[in-house]
Amino acid sequence: MAEECKELRTKHLDQSTVPWNLKVQFRQILDQWKKDDVNFVETRAAKHVLEFIRKHSCVTITASSGVGKTATLRHVVLKMIGDGYDALLVTNPHEIVQFFNPNQKTLFVIDNFCGTYYINQSDLNNWEPVMRRVEVIIQNKLTKIIVACRLQVFKDERFESLSIFKHRVCNLLSDDLCLSQTEKQSIAELYLETKSSEIIQYCDLYNCFPLLCKLYHDNSELNITDFFRNPYSVYEAEMEQLIKKKALHKILCLGVMCHVQ
Template structure:
């Protein structure tokens, strides 16, 4: 058999020192801390702490079986390896860790039990990672002295002689055969390591692939669910998408510009307790904002909020298996009762009552006060069942609420209008209009807002802005519903004559381009004009009322 080199002998001697002698030194230290006769009781006393170490993976199942063997067996430190004994000493005794912790080589100045245990652990780990089975003489001498000193301090002076003998004794054939086995195993170990790395990489790729499949499965499952919902949805997808966009717009505005009032809380409570609620008020009181806020609150209560304009939509979109809130703004007309609207609702009143009786469906409607008070409206009994008049004494805006609205819209200028809160019912509207037109004189505007608008329109005419003046007049002529197609597409003779006559009345040429008029309408947006779904309208019904009177 080939002889071992000096470096290979160093490796064998260090291995025998660390695996043969040092465990007995650690066990001596361990038995001094945990008397063998009381070991069972000591471990049971620390059961909870040991169980936590097991949960954290610091103690494995094999070690756990040694700590708590099946009766009648009892734990015995002779069955514990260095790792287990060190773990128990670290965690169950009041040891002060070395300066750099238990996982680093302590300095030569550190000679406590904790430092010596860390020292032996460090060199054992170092030995385990020497793939070539060789230790050079310089490292060997330094490490041998360091480990021997630790063994003596832990196991007693008698172990010094054993360590010294191990350093110089003649290695027998068994020791040499062990070394040769180690040498022959190195290549196999390296191959195993490479194979393990390959397996790890394959495992990682498999995990990534599995995660990707899970993600794709989740996406497909979601799409299938959406398709199923769509197939069972009573609302066509295009209308559903439009409603979703509208509700998002409402939500964005509600989050920024809504003040919760007594009226809002009262109306919310009413719709929670009743199947149908009608909100009434004159223009500009905050009816629309409160109406939208209430609908959004019901959406948070998992109601399917659907915006409808025709009674047939309620029957067509109703889903008896889903909580639904139908919302209807400007019920039966803006400025006066629309007789055709009344006639379209009357035939379906009984059907709607039956739907509401099932308690899954609710209706929230907003209606101008003059429309609601018209005797023709009396035939729509459903909308008379629960009425919230925002001008009534019990829910009308308080001075505190008006002040909060003024602060939200006017900021620092709110203090300038304290005396004008009660001049007009449409105080919320005035706050919004001033917020959108801050160049106006705040005190003049709140004292007499319509004279301010009258002066603004007169100024258009006097300064020769006849096209802007005509654009406003056209909105009145088309009853606040000036469709964009009227300005860009083919029109009938009646419509053409209306536009030409209005242009002439506003001191414009009868042949003025409709596209020029459209440009002027666009320039007036956010001041006098708003555009909704390709329809030009005056920015608020109250302003339209004034313009209708003006023109």
């Protein structure tokens, strides 16, 4: 009887804790990440984050908007999948508790952790009642958490209550992790090809240089020099023209782009 109970318990623990429909959604999202990762320039920051999450149970990636937090997060997650981890894309701590499997190598992934442009009090409230349980969960050597968090959110004094996300931090703007000139050149060549030489002198004007390269690649009719010298004035001019034409949907898109810094 004891052996039978043990066998049943083992079978139960080996079952997936994630509903099949969610696993299908995760797989679809991760497949898109793989396609996008073809255009990822592997940076020293990405290598450092990967090394960090391999060593530790919980890692926070932080920087201002447009620096490459999300791209770095996704690249590292794909590498961890190659290491045998099951990547679960969650939005709140209750899902970590619900999907935890002590027998499965699991990497819980959260982007825009605790807010986008400012800290989200509702997100903080979700973490408070289960923080201790999450702390216990990541003591399991097979379980890890990686999050990407905007710098203004991370620096908010209320973030101090999320102690486990303050210990192992990779700031992509720090001196040892920020983009090198060689990395910026590679990013410019990837998105701008032969035009990269025209703007490389402006690569240090804004921290969001990777995003600017992508935005110009998606809207290459703009004057490249004007855009990289002052992207905000270019988009302001574009918005004025769109307002005259009453192109509301394009105005909304440009409004989002103007938040790159």
